[in-house]
Amino acid sequence: MKWTCLRMRFSSTRFPKPPHFFSLAFFTANTINTTKFEFRPFESSWYHSTSLAYSTNETAVGVLHAKAVTSGTFQNLKESNYILNLVVKSQDLAYAQKLFDEISDRDVRAWTILISGYARLGASTMVLDLFREMRIEGVPPNQFTLSSVLNSSSSTSDLQTGKIIHGWILRNGINLDIVLENSILDIYAKCGPFYYAKNLFELMVERDTVSWNIMVGAYLHVGDMENSLSMFRSLPHKDVASWNTIMDGLTRNGRGRAALELLYEMVRNGPAFNKVTFSIALILISSLSLTELGRQIHGRVLRFGFEKDGFVRTSLLDMYCKGGKMEKASLLFRKRPMDWSRMQKSKITESTTEIISCSSIVAGYIRNGEYEDALKFFISMVCGQVKVDRFTITSVLSACANTGILELGRQIHAYVQKVGHTMDFHLISSSIDMYAKCGILDDAWTIFKQTGNPNVVVWTSMINGCASHGQGRKAMWLFEKMMHEGIKPNDVTFVGVLTACSHSGLLEEGYKYFRLMKEVYGIKPKVEHFTCMVDLYGRAGHLDKAEEFIQENSLSHLTGVWRSFLSSCRLHKNIGLGKWVSETLLRLEPLDAGPYILFSNMCTANDEWEEAANVRGLMQQRRINKVCGQSWIQLKNEVHTFVMGDRSHPQDTEIYSYLDELNGRLKEIGYSSDGKLVMQDVEEEQREMLLGYHSERLAMVFGIIRTTSEMPIRIMKNLRICTDCHNFIKYTSQILLREIIVRDIHRFHHFKHGLCSCGDYW
DNA sequence: TTAGGGTTAG
Structure with a gap:
């Protein structure tokens, strides 16, 4: 599906001053x-x-x-x-x-x-x-x-x-x-x-x-x-x-x-x-x-x-x-x-x-996760000549952040500068978040540095920005600086700093902050914090400690915690344990597609093809809907969205022909696809993996065709990127000397010269 | 004397 409703520009004709x-x-x-x-x-x-x-x-x-x-x-x-x-x-x-x-x-x-x-x-x-x-x-x-x-x-x-x-x-x-x-x-x-x-x-x-x-x-x-x-x-x-x-x-x-x-x-x-x-x-x-x-x-x-x-x-x-x-x-x-x-x-x-x-309605759509509706309503406001104030703008920037619509976000930021709206803390944190979530961490930093005496939400936005871009040390530095300046972190700040530690493998530091949160700041850990801790142990390879933590804190009823644990099993290739966790998840969430896919993938990776097919069959029998994997890229004011094997794009012939050619060139320098490596929750795309037509590849190739070589390519994806695509994009960045930035559901991957900023640890 | 909308994570 493709949506192109964002063909708008802010200009003085869109926002004429009212007659005096x-x-x-x-x-x-x-x-x-x-x-x-x-x-x-x-x-x-x-x-x-x-x-x-x-x-x-x-x-x-x-x-x-x-x-x-x-x-x-x-x-x-x-x-x-x-x-x-x-x-x-x-x-x-x-x-x-x-x-x-x-x-x-x-x-x-x-x-x-x-x-x-x-x-x-x-x-x-x-x-x-x-x-x-x-x-x-x-x-x-x-x-x-x-x-x-x-x-x-x-x-x-x-x-x-x-x-x-x-x-x-x-x-x-x-x-x-x-x-x-x-x-x-x-x-x-x-x-x-x-x-x-x-x-x-x-x-x-x-x-x-x-x-x-x-x-x-x-x-x-x-x-x-x-x-x-x-x-x-x-x-x-x-x-x-x-x-x-x-x-x-x-x-x-x-x-x-x-x-x-x-x-x-x-x-x-x-x-x-x-x-x-x-x-x-x-x-x-x-x-x-x-x-x-x-x-x-x-x-x-x-x-x-x-x-x-x-x-x-x-x-x-x-x-x-x-x-x-x-x-x-x-x-x-x-x-x-x-x-x-x-x-x-x-x-x-x-x-x-x-x-x-109007601002209530925009915020309402966003609260319900209906970002596209929020943006459409906002555009209708602009076309209907309703005055846009900083409350609405704050919400709309949040929608831009979550959908990754950088161009609109940038135009709105420019509009704020132009009309001279006061940048209060809500607007500042929303802007920082928008730039960070759209992949431009430098611009997020610029706004942050221009802010005098930032409040806890502004600090947290910047810490989260660093965390999602894999800059764990920087996030920790910010966190320490914030405390040094006398700002009291809140529960969200701790989610950010714990995520940063987890994504950067900073085990000891993460544990230290978890204790700090409870013992010094008196914040009772929530599910998110427990999940971060399980993630922290699991990612660092301490699967036994992660499991112990789950038992000690009586977290075994929380599916989010098991999902995180399962992800670590995949990362460290512990198939046996992973299968056991998948089964646990399947019992906990019999109507959710995720555990079925994960379980099936685990079986496939363990050469248990028959069992994998049984799980898929069970899923069909129970009529469980799957989340469709989508990737999108914004060029100028258009958003181009792709699904796996998508042939609906007007330039599809060009895209597929280039992708096949690229595939050949990458193989020459050592790229090979490996089905067993693919154990992510990318759902249906898995089965067609060998076709190599995953949505992010289509979006990436479209970006390559339509842009000049010095422009970074920014792709968004609604699921995690799979190992094979991750590998494919690394080789592409090397052979074409292109900077490719992929935002998946959890974090950013900055691909450059054949390497990824996540250090293959995601 | 009393009232309206917005930000960070998940």
Whole structure:
């Protein structure tokens, strides 16, 4: 099968900037038939009644402003403040600033409107500058101004600004009402030292439910679940926000079960749900994988009429995505409100709800391993002019990494650079992983080196990159450096470093790290870690130790562990033991194709042809499906996929003729195929092995034909590479002086001058 | 005062 849906390029035409609000507004104001607005300039009540309806309608705002200017009413302070407020609500601060500058005799309200606009966008420098300017102009800030600045500091975690305003309030002896006091408390609760929030709270003469809720949140923020719960229990009056705060905090701190109990309690004895409760409840249910309960909550959402709320919609959609119910999620997505198509026609969609919904869907496909669907959906987003933000990009890079679609990954990385998205740790680790998994470890290194103070996931991505490319020592060096810099490794980091040790035969080091994980970092080993250890012993040839480890740790029910062990039996040609393990696996996984294939291969390698045929027969009798071996190569923007003996490619005659010729040339310099060496889980391809038309050879030859000699050839394969193909490619790299890179299901093989980076140890 | 999406392994 061949798929070529990736014929896309990112360019300025794909991602045009949206037309600037200011110019658009004036253009339409001058051309539109304004009579339909029934503009009556002196009636402020008209402005008032239309403000809400027009607050997101750029054209209407433009018309209002244009008319206000031409009729000379713009200098009426009350009217100009209305218009300013509308523009600020539409988030075009450049336009708002221009309007503001046009207003003479600006009052405190005008200043407050503009300040709150910048505050909502998180532009704290502008907020502070304006706050300073208004005082220089002699306009005293009121409680609304102060509250607005403080709230912005709190929502953007800008403690510094909050402290400055707080200091100013104290120095000027401003009378604090409860609202302002709560705003100050909220800043320290969210970003300040906890003890400061606690002291403020205890010093408050008057406290309302909001103050108590803020303190419950403060405890949650520092991870003190017990005190937050006990404070919640002791609240004199619990309102809906109190319940929401505690349930959300518990969910975020991994206490989903406790949060669920509270949710049930709220249904029985608490206040009615609001929109926020639904959103929190859906996230909670999603984190506990209780999709059925989620479906019931969906019913309640419909009964309450909250299905159109953006937050509730995205939480619902994400719950279905995380629960693997992609069809349900797509259905919900397609039912979106009408403004979608309107916006789609005019410019890039910037509705946060739509952007988040799209990114949830992309991530949902990826979580379910449906990478191609994820990429297709992403491309439809781009074609449908939906704004692509760094959340979506992070997911899409992960899809590129897993499918090995380097060109798309590179284009997306270039796009990130071009539009200047902030490279946060999620995006950085995703990019490192993409380059590493696409075979360009150097580019992964470049990104890693450019990252200041990488977090544990970034370190882990780089360690895993080195491990998969067989650079075990480098991975260990990185791991040591990470610990030296005070970053605590997590369970995934240990999987990476143990894999690195295993793939490079670093037995002692691997054992040391396994103990370090348990004894120093207190991480309980999971199946992956046990599998790495069995792999470590087995690969190094200590099959007895590997078996002992399995028994000691009671791992004999884990198929992954036996698979790894079997792989070591193959590597060290211990056919008898391998056959025994195959039988064990067959008992453990009677419906999985893998053990049958492995068992059959073991018998073949031991000249037990009849038994091999029996196993194959049993497999057919039980109608067990096999995974089809596929290899693919990307040239320019096309992905060419091959299966064994594939004749569907347009250039198949050329490919087969070249392959036969190459086969002859390799034999002349010593290559010979050996059926007994082939004992990998490459399934059906085995039987046709002697034909020499395995998918990776077809992909490789196609690469040779279509590229120039200095270009490395990069091939991806969905199964392990077999010994014979490994040998074939080694000889090819020698005779053609070509660098050939193969990514199989476990690791990379870099073939150069007749040698492979895995050292024939995989 | 309370709410939405993303990364590393397997």
